[in-house]
Ligand SMILES: [Zn+2]
């Protein structure tokens with residue numbers, strides 16, 4: 001599988017994905033902007049349990065109950081989030097993957113907070129806030145991957 005390994009900024013923590021991703025989206029909310037210090041977070045949704053740590057140990061920081069955000073204890077790079085209230089999927093910070101160059105999101109959420117200079121691609125699925133359901137995003141991701149296969 002392509003795009004299947006990742007690591008933190010300092011290299012203490014490495015992981016691999018043991019299942020195909022479910023969806024890829026950009027979150028433009030102000031929390032993601034603040035947490036990343038950037039314009040958005042690229043979120044790769046994978047099945048629960050599909051993140052396997054291959055080196056070191058990630059630890060929950062920052063509101064572990066709400067986000068379950070797992071970070072490297074040394075460089076504090078945000079690697080993935082496992083919400084305690086939903087064991088359906090894990091959200092991987094796609095920028096930590098070794099090869100993220102071919103990853104193009106199918107959807108953009110919280111576009112009401114989006115920085116105005118960012119032009120979204122034509123046809124991209126957009127939600128002004130949280131999507132009411134992940135279904136259209138998951139479908140679009142599956143459709144694109146089937147078409148490209
Ligand atoms: Zn690190």
Ligand SMILES: [Zn+2]
Nearest residue numbers: 027028029032
């Ligand atoms: Zn967000």
